[in-house]
Amino acid sequence: MAPRVLISDKLSEAAVEIFRSRGVEVDYRPDLGKDKDALLAAIGDYDGLAIRSATKVTAKLLEATDRLKVVGRAGIGVDNVDIPAASAKGVIVMNTPFGNSITTAEHAIAMMFAVARQIPAADTSTQAGKWEKSRFMGAEITSKTFGLIGCGNIGSIVADRAIGLKMRVVAFDPFLSDERAIDLGVEKVDLDTLLARADVISLHTPLTEKTRNIIDAAAIAKMRKGVILINCARGGLVDEAALRAALESGKVGGAGVDVFVDEPATENVLFGAPNLVCTPHLGASTTEAQENVALQVAEQMSDYLMKGAVSNALNMPSITAEEAPRLTPFVKLAELLGSFAGQLTETSLSGIRLEYEGDVAEMNIKALTAAALTGVLQPLLQTVNMVSAPVMARERGILVEEVRRAQAGAYENYIRLTVKTERQERSVAGTVFSDSKPRIIQVKGINMEAELGPHMLYVTNEDKPGFIGQLGTLLGEAGVNIATFNLGRTAPGEDAICLVEVDGEVPEAVLAKISALPHVKQAKPLEF
Structure with a gap:
């Protein structure tokens, strides 16, 4: 049938x-x-x-x-x-x-012009027979500074169009490398610098917990007076009430809004604000x-x-039916290693190296690398999958290196993932045992063996007596149950890592207490 x-x-x-x-x-x-x-x-x-x-x-x-x-x-x-x-x-x-990247990018540019030249209001006035030429004094775009928040697939197209309009483009994107920024002709900056310098700011980032309300009252306060703000990405990136207040005060000179927190937006706090151009989520709406x-x-x-072929799946790796039984546990391992490293990475990525050793080196490492990249990029790009992850890495100039080698150590199969950032390199390695369950076996050169559960606590510290007891006491007093407890160290009294599986999320207040313990260097929750 x-x-x-x-x-x-x-x-x-x-x-x-x-x-x-x-x-x-x-x-x-x-x-x-x-x-x-x-x-x-x-x-x-x-x-x-x-x-x-x-x-x-x-x-x-x-x-x-x-x-x-x-x-x-x-x-x-x-x-x-x-x-x-x-x-x-x-x-x-x-x-x-x-499929709709160019169309969305073009809409952002169109919104910029519509706001800068007050085209919708001028059209309404003119067709009403008013001829209010002096009322609609516009702003010239040439030589202005265009700020991109998000420089992935759509953002890079917007950058190209803005450069073509003789604008200076600055970009904030945690995954944008220096090399990719040079290729695009944009200047990579931090968010505060972008907010302070840009005459036009356009958002091109997914909506995640980290990006929700990335433009709030505090961010607006850092902007130049009269800035133009464009959002054709996602509702929720901008605090709508804060934007309304900024439009009324004149801090924001104009805004083009295609997306809203609640859609369809039949009512919204922004409606009626001065110098506002709204469209009903038309970013992708071209023939x-x-x-x-x-x-x-x-x-x-x-x-x-x-x-049975799978492509662009958000919840399943792209693996053929023939490969699946043998490859699937290694795909899971690769994604876990990537997620582990990605959640601990807080500065711009410049490169990722994947080393495959033993039997796994003979497998379809393209799928494994894609899975690892998915894990690394997932914390900030929640819609990334095994098909789009390699593309997104290339767009951001992240150099991906793959190394295959025969078995050299005790493990028949071994994958090591190394993340390179502006400041350091961090590696994590794992294997799959006969039970098909992935295990972490090394973190930052420190040997340990651990399964990764849904909720983990990662702590780096100096190996000093009493630490384990203090950590256990803090978790116990907070009602956080420990499922597994894994330790590793370089040498007695030196650097140590503690990887704890817990039965639920660790509250922020408890994390703060753990971070304040003597000899603790870092304490961070991880979710898998």
């Missing part, structure tokens, strides 16, 4: 034709995504669900079907998909991360972009349903 796909949002007709040409039955019901109850009743009849942003793929919807195998999002954002719930049900979630993402999602879903 041919697989069936439901398209529950408005999608290009080209997608329908691709599904049918690949042997997939398809039902095009573009208004169904807006009707939760009707979608809930219908979902059990389909193997695939193709969506844009209107359909909400909730845990409740996923629980209503045992047939669904794949959800395909035509576009990059998957805020409307409960990925953990999909993973728990064994449903693959795919997106199309690069070309809609065609691109529709074609991509249909091709990806068809390839999976008909051939």
Whole structure:
């Protein structure tokens, strides 16, 4: 029986034709995504669900079907998909991360001009017969400083367009290397420097806990008076109430806003503010972009349903069916090693070296490297996956080095990941034993053996008597239960590492107390 796909949002007709040409039955019901109850009743009849942003793929919807195998999002954002719930049900979630990049970049530039020259207000006034030429005094863009917050795929395109307009471009992006910045023709700066120097600031970063409200009242206070702010990325990056106050005071000279915290935004604190241009999340809304993402999602879903091939999946590695049984535990190890290093990295990455030793060196290390890069980039780029991670690393000028060698030590299989930053190199190594469970076996040259649980506490300290007791006491008094406790040191009395699995999150106040213990150099929670 041919697989069936439901398209529950408005999608290009080209997608329908691709599904049918690949042997997939398809039902095009573009208004169904807006009707939760009707979608809930219908979902059990389909193997695939193709969506844009209107359909909400909730845990409740996923629980209503045992047939669904794949959800395909035509576009990059998957805020409307409960990925953990999909993973728990064994449903693959795919997106199309690069199909609308140019369109979104062009919209940001268009918004800059619209704000700088007050085009929407001037149009309304002129068509009302007012001819208020002196009222609409604009700002020239040439030679101004353009500040990019986020310089990945879309941000780099915006940078190119801004340079073409004879603007000076400065960029803040933790993953942007000096070499990549030079290639793009932008100056890499820290966030405070960007806020202080930029005449125009444009956001091109995902919404994560680290980037939420990255533009708040404190950030606005550091900006130049009269700055233009553009957000065509994600609602939630900007504190809307703070922006409203800044527009009214004149601190922010104008703003172009395409995205909002709550969408559809039929009411918003920003509406009615002076020198504000708003659009209804049009960043990806061109005929070309809609065609691109529709074609991509249909091709990806068809390839999976008909051939079992997985690409651009957010919750599953891209591995062929033949490779899966042997490779999967090493993919998990590589991603854990990457996540471990990524969560501990706080400065710009310049390079990543992966060393494969023993039997694993003969495997598909492309998939393993992609998994490791996914782990490294995940803390700041939450939508990254095994397909997009290598591309995002290249875009940011992160040099990736792979080394294969025969078994040289005690372990039959061995992977070491080294992260290079502006200040230092940090390495972490692991292996997979016969039980197929990944283990950490070395951190920063210190030998230890540890499994990684969902909640870990990483502590570096001087090896002095009494530390373990003090740490255990602090955790115990806070009601944080220890599941496993792993130690390693370079030599008695010298550098030591403590890796503790706990049964829940460690409160900030407890972390502060641990950090304040004598001889503790660093205490950081890790999530896996």
